[in-house]
Amino acid sequence: MAENENGAAEAAQPQAPKMNVLAQFVRDMSFENILAQKGASGEAQPDVQVQVNIDAKKRSTEHQYDVLLKLKVTSKSKTTEDVFFILELEYAGIFHIENIPDEQLHPFLMIECPRMIFPFARRIVSDVTRDGGFPPVNLDMIDFVALYRNELMRRQAAAQAEAPETPNA
Template structure:
């Protein structure tokens, strides 16, 4: 139907399809601390594990390239002593085209991290295993909820102090 003339007498141009592609992905920063080794490795105490997750996105070029980073911090404690501490910033560069401006932020903060997460999860499992512990398999992360929490936090900060509400 795109061959039908429009009101100007010219053929209507087909709309460009939205496009999201991963250009590259990489470890931006990584750290594993095992302060109780070797004694901490021999303990039969099951540590309490806390995981903090954050995401960020920045435009790296004017041709639709964006860097998206998942920040993971994992701390295992037993009796208030740190057994291990893992920090990972896992990133990807995405090329994005033909995305409406109001859909860009959710795409960068939800879909892009969702594509990166399985790779970050594997790195965390390998690091904990290589550190002498059972592999830590992080449960899937709900990036939609994380995004909504960031929106709510930014809105409350803007309301309280008139600060910038940008998420990147």
């Protein structure tokens, strides 16, 4: 009887999740070397700030999704606040994803997919800043789980702020 139960349990188990990166590419990129445009010279201590945004959407093909990792890297002088450069990068991945429950799909798209393409975007940022005449910016690894949680909390707070207060009856 135990064999029968195990066999039935194995058949009822969901299939393992599948994910394939079908393509990845630079969708848009801009590098503004403001320091060169101004003709500034001298040594300065840079302050590098990085903004990260992620977007995901379903493609028309079944089980395929676009995930867009948007990075904005700004380097300013710590002392004068003069901007040295601004790098904006939109790096996209096309993913084939199967066997992910609907309630887990959104976090999967916003955490696991960016995690897969981030090393390539990181390399581009490093190469572009180096080729632009600056020390290469080597981005720290991004905690996409924390980023996702922070965005959920921000959205909940925004929804609560917009909700009209109901009087207690």
